Amino acid sequence: MTVLLRLVLVLFVGLSALAPATFARDPVEVRSPGGIVAWFVRDPSLPILAIEFAWRGGSAADPDGKGGLAAMTADLLTSGAGDLDLQAFARELEDRSISLSFSAGADTLQGGLRLLSREAARGADLLALALTRPRFDAREVERVRAQILQGLARDETTPETLARRAFARAAFGEHPYARPARGTPDSVRGLTVEDMRAHLARRYARDNLVVAAVGDVTPEELGRLLDRAFGALPARAAPVDLARVQPPAAGRTIVIRRPAPQTFALFGHQGVARDDPDFFAAQLVNYVLGGGGFNSRLMARVREREGLTYGIGTGLGVLDRAEVIQGSFSSVNDRIARAMDIVREEWAAMGARGLTSAELQGAKDYLNGSFPLQFDRSDRIARLLVNARLDGRGLDWFAERQRRIDAVTLEQANALARRLFDPAKLTVVLAGEPQGIAAGE
Amino acid sequence: MAPPAARAQVFEPKTFELANGLQVLVVENRRAPIVTQMVWYKTGAADEVQGVSGIAHFLEHLMFKGTTNLAPGEFNRIVARYGGRDNAFTGHDYTAYFQTVSRDRLDSMMRIEADRMANLTLAEPEVLTERDVIVEERRQVVEQRPSSRMREQIAAAIFANHPYGRPIIGWEHEIKALTRKDALDWYARWYAPNNALLVVAGDVSAEEVRAMAERHYGPIPRKAVPERVRPQEPPAVAVRRVELKDPRVRQPSWSRAWLAPSHARGLPGVLGPEMSDALDLAAEIIGEGPNSALARALVHDRPLATGAAAAYDAANLDLATFWVFASPRDGVELSALEAAIEETLARIVRDGVTGEDVQRAKRRALDQAVFARDGAGTAARAFGVAFATGKDAAWVESWPQRIAAVTVDQVNAALRAILRQEGHTTGILLPRPGS
Numbered sequence: 038m039t040v041l042l043r044l045v046l047v048l049f050v051g052l053s054a055l056a057p058a059t060f061a062r063d064p065v066e067v068r069s070p071g072g073i074v075a076w077f078v079r080d081p082s083l084p085i086l087a088i089e090f091a092w093r094g095g096s097a098a099d100p101d102g103k104g105g106l107a108a109m110t111a112d113l114l115t116s117g118a119g120d121l122d123l124q125a126f127a128r129e130l131e132d133r134s135i136s137l138s139f140s141a142g143a144d145t146l147q148g149g150l151r152l153l154s155r156e157a158a159r160g161a162d163l164l165a166l167a168l169t170r171p172r173f174d175a176r177e178v179e180r181v182r183a184q185i186l187q188g189l190a191r192d193e194t195t196p197e198t199l200a201r202r203a204f205a206r207a208a209f210g211e212h213p214y215a216r217p218a219r220g221t222p223d224s225v226r227g228l229t230v231e232d233m234r235a236h237l238a239r240r241y242a243r244d245n246l247v248v249a250a251v252g253d254v255t256p257e258e259l260g261r262l263l264d265r266a267f268g269a270l271p272a273r274a275a276p277v278d279l280a281r282v283q284p285p286a287a288g289r290t291i292v293i294r295r296p297a298p299q300t301f302a303l304f305g306h307q308g309v310a311r312d313d314p315d316f317f318a319a320q321l322v323n324y325v326l327g328g329g330g331f332n333s334r335l336m337a338r339v340r341e342r343e344g345l346t347y348g349i350g351t352g353l354g355v356l357d358r359a360e361v362i363q364g365s366f367s368s369v370n371d372r373i374a375r376a377m378d379i380v381r382e383e384w385a386a387m388g389a390r391g392l393t394s395a396e397l398q399g400a401k402d403y404l405n406g407s408f409p410l411q412f413d414r415s416d417r418i419a420r421l422l423v424n425a426r427l428d429g430r431g432l433d434w435f436a437e438r439q440r441r442i443d444a445v446t447l448e449q450a451n452a453l454a455r456r457l458f459d460p461a462k463l464t465v466v467l468a469g470e471p472q473g474i475a476a477g478e
Numbered sequence: 479m480a481p482p483a484a485r486a487q488v489f490e491p492k493t494f495e496l497a498n499g500l501q502v503l504v505v506e507n508r509r510a511p512i513v514t515q516m517v518w519y520k521t522g523a524a525d526e527v528q529g530v531s532g533i534a535h536f537l538e539h540l541m542f543k544g545t546t547n548l549a550p551g552e553f554n555r556i557v558a559r560y561g562g563r564d565n566a567f568t569g570h571d572y573t574a575y576f577q578t579v580s581r582d583r584l585d586s587m588m589r590i591e592a593d594r595m596a597n598l599t600l601a602e603p604e605v606l607t608e609r610d611v612i613v614e615e616r617r618q619v620v621e622q623r624p625s626s627r628m629r630e631q632i633a634a635a636i637f638a639n640h641p642y643g644r645p646i647i648g649w650e651h652e653i654k655a656l657t658r659k660d661a662l663d664w665y666a667r668w669y670a671p672n673n674a675l676l677v678v679a680g681d682v683s684a685e686e687v688r689a690m691a692e693r694h695y696g697p698i699p700r701k702a703v704p705e706r707v708r709p710q711e712p713p714a715v716a717v718r719r720v721e722l723k724d725p726r727v728r729q730p731s732w733s734r735a736w737l738a739p740s741h742a743r744g745l746p747g748v749l750g751p752e753m754s755d756a757l758d759l760a761a762e763i764i765g766e767g768p769n770s771a772l773a774r775a776l777v778h779d780r781p782l783a784t785g786a787a788a789a790y791d792a793a794n795l796d797l798a799t800f801w802v803f804a805s806p807r808d809g810v811e812l813s814a815l816e817a818a819i820e821e822t823l824a825r826i827v828r829d830g831v832t833g834e835d836v837q838r839a840k841r842r843a844l845d846q847a848v849f850a851r852d853g854a855g856t857a858a859r860a861f862g863v864a865f866a867t868g869k870d871a872a873w874v875e876s877w878p879q880r881i882a883a884v885t886v887d888q889v890n891a892a893l894r895a896i897l898r899q900e901g902h903t904t905g906i907l908l909p910r911p912g913s
Contacts, residue, residue, distance in 0.1 A: 082509055083852055124778065127768045132838055134845035153845060180777065183807050184784045187729050194726035196622070296725050298621045299614070331542070331554035341551060344610030347618050367618045399559055406561010410578050412510045414853035 064249065064422050064432055069260035071268045075248040076422045076432065077259055080415065086154045086252030087415035088266070089423045091145040093245040094277040096218040097356075103232055105185065105220020107141035107240070110233040111148075112181045114139045117172040118163075126163070135160045137167065143218060144357040145427060146240060150266075151416050154253040161265040168241055169269045173230045185225050192217075196301045196468035197365075199293050203466045204303050204363075207291060208284035214359055242274035243267060249422030251415040281358045283307055288461050292476040293468040300373040300469030304380060305363030306462040308353050309453070311428055317441045318453040319353055319362070324400040325392045326383060326458075327351030327364050332399070334387075338379050339366065345376040362457065367469075374473035381460045388458030391451030405439050487875045488847045489857040492684035496691060498700040499672025503871055504687045505679040505857045513584050513680030514854050516576040517591055518862035520675075521668035523646040524570040524708055524796070532648015535568040536612060536656050537664045541575065542566075543604045545597035550604055553590055560586060570642050571795045572866030573668075576858070581681045585690050592694035595674065598665055605658040613654065616647050624724040624907055625731070632905040635718045636735050640711045640796060671695055673703040675865040679854040711737065711797055713747065714901025723910040729784075730812050731805045732819070733905045736896050740794035742868035749895040754792035755880045756888035757800065757896065759839045761790035763831050763889065765802065771831075772802065775822040782810050782818050795867045800896050812906060827897050830890035843881045 064076040075088075096107040115130075115137055117123040130137055133156040139148040152160040192198040202217060209215035219225070246267060250259055284307050309319035320328075327335040327350050335349045351364030368376045392400075412418050425434045467474065492504045523534045544550040557564040562579035577587045620626045630645050637643030647653070676695065678687045714737050737745055738757060744750040749757070764771045765788020768778060776786040786804040802823070806815045850856045864874050 080509065083848065085848060085852055124768050124774075131767060131769065131842060134842055134849075151849075153848060176778070176781075180781065180784070183781075186808070187784055187805070190728040194728055299617045329558060331551065332558045337551070340611055342607070344607035345614070347611055347615035367614070367622070369614060369617060399555075403558045403561055406559075406580060407563060408561075409510060409580060410512055410561070410563055413512065413578075413855070417853075 063435065065256070066432060067250075067256045067259050067263075069263040069268075071264040073243060073246065073248065073263040073267050075250050075259060075263055076426060077249070077256060078251045078418060078422070079254070079256070080251055081253045083415075084154045084253050085415060086152055086157050086250065086254055087419045088150045088248065088250045088262070089147075089416060089419035090149070090246060090248045090267075091147045091423050091427060092241055092274065093145055093247070093427070094240050094274060095142045095144045095146055097143045097213040097216075097279060098240070098277045099213070099216070099220075102224060103220075103228060104216050104224035105218070106228055106232055106236050107146060108219045109181060109185060109225065109228055110236050111139040111141045111146060112185070113173055113177060113233065114167045114171050116177040116181065117174055118166040119170045119172075121166070122172065122174060123177050129159075129163060133159055135163065137164060139167075141218060143214060149416055149420070157254060157258070157262055158265065161262045164266040165269055168237075168267070171237070173233055178230060182225060182228070185219055186222055189217075189219060189222050189225065194295070196293065196295050196297055199295070200301050200303045200466040200468040203291050203293060203468075204305065204464060207289065207464045207466070208305070208361060209282050209359060212282040212359070213279060214282060214356060238271060239275040242271045244272060245274040246270070247423055247426045249419045249426065251419045251422075279358050283359065284361060284464060286462055287478065288463040288465070289478045290465040290467065290474070290476050292471060292474075293466065294470060295468055297469040298369065299367045300370050300467050300471040301365065301367045302373060302377060302465065302467050303363065303365045304377075304463050304465040305354070305361045306459065306464060308355065308360035308362040309457065310360050311355050315449065315453040315456075318445045318450045319457060320404060321397060321400040321442070321445055322387065322392060322450055322454045322457070323351055323353055323362065324403060325396045326387050329400065329403065334383050335364070335380065338383065339376050343375070343379070345372050345379075349376075349380075370470045371472045373467065373469070373471045377465065377474060381463070384458050384460045384463065387454050388460070389455075391454040392447075394447050397445070397447050397450055401442055401445070404442050408435070408438070488850060488877060489860070489875065491857070491861065491871050491875070493871050494684070494688060496671065496696050498696065498698055499670075500691070500695050500698075501675045501865065502687065502691050503675060503677045503861050504682070504684040505677070505854065505861075506683060507680050507851075507854045507857070511581050511681045512578060512854070513581045513678060513682050514576060514578045514858050515584060515587050515591060516574055516677040516679075516858045516862055517595070518572055518574045518675040518677065518866050519668060520572065520673050520706065520866050522569045522571045522573055522866070523644060523648075524641040525668070525706055526641065526644070528641070530652065530656065530660055531644045532612070532653040533656055533660050533664050534573055535647050536609065536653070537661050538566050538568045538573050538575075539608050539612060540600055540605065540661050541594050541598065543608065544599055544601070545593050546599055547593050547597060548590065550601070553594065556586065556590055562587065568646055569866075570646060572862065574862055584678070584682060585694075588690050588694040592698060595669060595671065595695070596698045598662075598669075600658050600661060602658055605661060609653065609656060612647070613650065616650055616653065620645070620647065624722070624727045627724065628720075628722050628731075628733075628905055628907045631720050631722055632733065632735060632903055635720045635905075636714075636737065636799060636903045637711060639709045641708055642794070642796065668703060670701045670703050671698045672700045675862060677858045677861050679858040706795065708796060714899055716901050718901070718903040719906065720903065721906045721908060723908045725910045727907055727909045729805060729808075730909065731803070731907045732812060732815060733801060733803045734819075734902055735905070736800045736899050736902045738790060738798045738800040738896050739792075740796060740798040740867065741792040741873075742794065743796050745797060748899060749892060753888060753892045753895075754798070756884045756892040757790055758792055759836060759843065759881070759884055760831070760889045760893045761788045761800065762839050762843070763835045764788050764826055764893070771826055772804070772819075772822060776804055776815070776818055780818065781807055782815050783807060786819070793863045793867050816904075823897055827894050831886065831893070833886045836884065836886045836889050840881055840884065844878055847878050
């Protein structure tokens with residue numbers, strides 16, 4: 038860390054009660070000669086560089102009947118490119134200690150490159166090769182297809198996965214968010230190399246690319262690396278045309294019967310959007326109900342007081358075109374009904390009475406205080422920056438986030454709680470052999 | 479490619495000892511204004527008396543249930559109020575507790591961690607409720623997962639005599655019989671400053687840590703702690719097969735485990751502990767990535783498996799195990815896969831790995847020492863595990879030199895010694911037909 042940054046940091050520690058938690062990690066914007074913009078934190082304390090990147094438009098944009106296309110393509114991008122077959126490509130990465138990976142989320146395609154800064158140029162070249170000249174050798178395509186099909190077969194007997202799929206179907210109906218991201222056995226069997234090449238050309242472009250970097254290079258060097266890595270991508274991605282979708286207003290209970298010692302329970306309803314003025318009020322209220330680990334109301338009752346589960350938690354799920362508040366836990370089959378009763382009681386109590394000022398302050402203390410703890414590894418910091426950019430935040434987001442949390446009043450939080458929590462709207466999925474609780478509208 | 483230069487040190491820790499025997503290790507890391515405190519106790523599931531399995535892990539849970547100064551749950555509330563994260567974990571050789579907080583909260587964390595080193599109080603109702611929680615934990619992390627059930631069964635078969643064959647979480651019928659007295663006896667026996675290591679990693683100096691540690695941990699009296707003497711394993715002379723059928727399995731899987739030395743204890747008549755680094759590189763060379771011998775033979779050259787790998791972890795107080803895993807592709811008989819694996823292993827034993835293989839693996843391993851410094855958690859964990867498994871800080875720091883010194887002959891000697899053992903344990907996880 039530079040002397041200058043250290044001074045900033047020491048000042049922050051002295052003024053921690055007043056200053057927002059930005060310390061030395063505020064990013065700067067770097068624009069490459071070719072026009073690619075990255076958020077960047079320069080950190081010369083270790084000779085490494087982490088670049089994280091994402092393209093808007095993920096598996097939810099897979100064409101009808103081609104479910105799993107984005108995921109399978111991402112799996113194959115590191116299976117050989119240019120003159121390098123799978124093994125030669127892997128050997129290049131191994132011998133230079135370069136990590137390169139791709140994955141597909143519902144709304145974005147993502148990737149990460151982590152290397153020793155001495156290998157930065159070669160790493161950027163290999164990334165470019167993977168993006169622009171992947172081989173899709175038949176042998177690798179069939180190997181990856183076989184792996185995906187095995188995973189899908191395993192999903193069929195995994196209560197948690199079955200429950201998540203059933204919840205998505207109940208919440209999102211015919212919308213692509215309801216489709217399994219890795220496709221179905223039928224759709225995966227039908228995916229071709231032509232499909233993957235077309236997907237690559239449509240979705241991996243420069244105008245939908247979001248990049249952030251943390252590490253030991255200069256901004257100028259980073260600019261050149263960005264052009265090397267991403268400069269040859271098409272200028273524009275095909276538009277993603279997806280509607281917004283809301284979970285149904287009427288709750289229901291779905292039971293998936295599977296032989297298992299425990300039942301996995303998943304429950305939720307409409308949540309709060311990222312750009313909603315009440316987004317942080319919702320985060321705070323969620324912390325108190327079920328987001329706060331051992332300190333949440335649900336954990337206190339379901340685990341600590343009654344010993345019904347190893348863990349229960351809730352969270353705000355935010356997609357680009359839908360949002361839910363959702364929770365889950367596992368309990369032995371003959372006690373799941375009791376545990377679900379408590380969930381409904383607490384859900385209703387939060388809607389009716391909201392939280393106390395002490396609870397609100399505790400939630401603020403945690404959400405603000407714990408945030409810097411994530412800044413402990415270059416690739417995680419870069420990923421946080423990418424996510425902030427994807428969410429439409431500004432360079433000062435980490436300070437702004439704390440201001441918004443601090444600004445939430447008890448009245449606002451409780452008004453949000455009244456608007457948000459309604460046990461009658463809960464979609465509940467139970468996977469296992471639940472006793473004393475039945476499916477129903 | 480030039481051979482890599484070994485770094486002199488990895489984490490550059492500072493160590494000292496309090497008068498009551500508490501070992502303290504500080505890793506300064508100024509990259510973010512946060513700090514991690516970990517306390518490692520030299521006791522784990524392998525120290526349990528037969529018939530009382532699960533007590534080490536049970537006590538780990540109960541350490542959050544209050545002291546003479548803190549009410550049940552208050553520990554978590556304090557950590558959360560300070561914006562911290564905390565948790566704990568139990569292994570066969572250790573039990574560890576940690577919090578990560580902003581640097582100005584370290585003193586408070588030490589106060590409450592030191593408090594529960596000496597002042598635990600347990601109320602009967604809390605103990606019984608927590609026992610239910612652990613039974614649910616066991617259902618969730620073992621019973622619900624076929625691969626976890628399989629691992630538990632294989633471990634029980636590998637170890638005929640050593641307590642590493644017992645699950646860390648305990649067998650369900652024994653968990654259900656654990657009492658408040660069992661927990662307090664365990665606490666009284668093992669929890670003492672002279673049986674613990676305090677690791678502090680992050681934005682803090684050794685001098686600051688020393689002052690705080692003296693204040694909070696210093697007053698805790700030392701006490702007599704038993705030697706950790708576990709029943710040792712007889713030579714593995716038999717070929718053991720464990721077959722588990724589970725209705726949730728769709729795709730079979732295959733694994734084989736051999737006894738191996740750890741970094742602290744040799745396997746008599748087979749291989750000494752000084753060969754653990756060579757064995758570490760051997761596992762990486764034959765079993766990691768698409769260029770490894772196992773992946774080439776089973777996944778790529780012939781499409782028999784969707785994956786194949788080898789694994790070895792030397793960081794045990796007593797023996798370790800060396801593993802090979804594979805999953806057949808659809809339509810491939812398990813017996814055909816097993817024959818191909820055995821053929822591949824026989825070829826590895828016969829031909830050995832090459833000097834180039836070893837050079838490449840060493841280079842990768844040494845680069846990992848740089849990445850290990852990115853993020854404070856890696857250091858704290860490495861030192862804690864070493865401490866609890868018979869090694870010290872110097873051992874962790876000498877890792878680059880040790881890796882750099884390994885020769886191809888050592889790697890091949892280690893591989894041959896392990897894979898030529900008469901006895902080993904094969905685990906086969908199968909679907910249960912008709913379900």
